[in-house]
Amino acid sequence: MSTWQQVKHLLLKDMILEWRSKYAINGILLYVVSTIFVCYQAFQSIDPTTWNVLFWIILLFASINAISKSFVQEGAARQLYYYSMVSAKAVILSKILYNSLLMILLTALALVVYTVIFGNPLVDFPLYIVAVFLGSISFASVFTMVSGISVKAGHNMTLMSVLSFPIVIPLLIILIELSNNAINGLPRADSYPEILVLVAINIIAVAVSLLLFPYLWRE
């Protein structure tokens, strides 16, 4: 099998497993919605800047929770089975793709619930959608590798946060800047540098993951 076929099969396997149990996805959706409610109870009304930052912080914690689970179900025996069947690159690529899809679904739903509850101060809605879309892919590509590392250190949730927060902060700063542009309705051309940097960070994160995961996996 070529790597792409392997990725396709692994991705389908992950989706089918999730569809059958719906454990992770329901849990994480409920987590997001209840966090939004708690924030709404606490804040009541907020100005646009806080609206934006609060949304990204909710997303950050939700995505850490969602993605830290991505290697949990793969026990040692199953790892060995994959090892004899597919290449390491296919495994990490399929996980990144699966997590990206999961995150896009999650953030789309979170955005809908959030705008319904908190109101919608956005001027440039399409640009905000772009920011959220890029953000979910970026979270997925960075956190997947870090969750792979933290799983090797024994599913340590504290370790997952400690390892991933510093790495994700530059992403978060650029994302908040980009989405602030959308809130203030700046001309689209002002946002191109941010979009470019986000795409570049994503490419670097995926490339480094592809290079390093074989070493992590072989251990």
Next chain:
Amino acid sequence: MKHWWKALSVLLILYSLIAGLLGSVPALPIVNETIRLLYYHLPMWFAMFTLYLISVIYSIRYLNSGKLEHDHIAVESVNVGIIFCGLGLATGMLWANFTWGDPWPNDAKVNGSAIATLMYLAYLVLRNALEEEQKRAKIGAIYNIFAFPVMIVLMYILPKMTDSLHPGSGGNSGFGEFDLNNSMKLVLYPASLGWILMGLWLTQIRYRIRRLSQRLF
């Protein structure tokens, strides 16, 4: 004379201490005489960057060779690099307190440096969380390689993109444009080389201590 570079390091640092305080500097508003802090602030970051670079190179070498020596060099470089980062932040805060009126302004360069330090501290925490030696070395190396490009983005790319008070970023000019007769470069470059060599020396000592304790226990 295989220890010449250690002597050179000490001599260069002594020279920069004396020449840095006595040499001529351009008279500028706001910074005034604190411009001399440049000789003690910037070399710290050069030394830190050199050490982190050595660390990532040896992490890559470890993944290819599996020799624990390479991993020891990588971790000791980070240990010493963090010290230099702390010194750089301390001298920076001293300077910022005088020129910007606040030791910790909300500035992209300052925050980026602090976050990069957090990342390398996380690397050390990760290593402590793993018991088995080869596993610790391998996973640590992987995280170290992952962290290096993020460090560059945090400290050198993001501050250039956003508003920053720091010279050389956010559209500000670096020191090179004020140093018209090159008198500052005559101190800054030797000082940088001296501190980089000092960092390498510290790393070498720490590496040897680690090797010895490995052999003893």
